[in-house]
Amino acid sequence: MSARTITRIAALGLAAAGVAAASMPASAAAKSLVPRSPIVLGTIQYDSPGRDDRSQRSLNAEWVTVTNTGPSAVNLKGWTLTDRSRHTYTFRSLRLAARQSVRVHTGIGRDSGRDVYQDRRDYVWNNTSDTATLRDNHGHVIAARSWGRH
Structure with missing residues (x-):
């Protein structure tokens, strides 16, 4: 795999994680921040x-x-x-x-x-x-x- 392909896959993964976090209810997001x-x-x-x-x-x-x-x-x-x-x-x-x-x-x-x-x-x-x-x-x-x- 080329470095460019790895960079694209990593960027897609980070974007997907951001969408998942943004779609969580606020209470779930807040609870996940409290240890x-x-x-x-x-x-x-x-x-x-x-x-x-x-x-x-x-x-x-x-x-x-x-x-x-x-x-x-x-x-x-x-x-x-x-x-x-x-x-x-x-x-x-x-x-x-x-x-x-x-x-x-x-x-x-x-x-x-x-x-x-x-x-x-x-x-x-x-x-x-x-x-x-x-x-x-x-x-x-x-x-x-x-x-x-x-």
């Missing part, structure tokens, strides 16, 4: 056990688990956890070690490596239905979990 994260949402305790009396004990019994399934630590600084009503918790500097989890409690408390608190005085997660969405510090959706009817 897969080892950070996932684990168990969600959206219905605090007992009466919903807005006590700190009850508020802190409502929580979301964020887990690092990967082999190395991830800094969650600037990441957000949001419900469908747009209540947003922004992680301060939190280095989540490999294969470790942190619980994000609704109420007030002292942050540690295993538990962080949104410092709210009212419930966030709806008992009947809601969606927890975790975004990285660039606003990319990393994980989402829903329950109930939507």
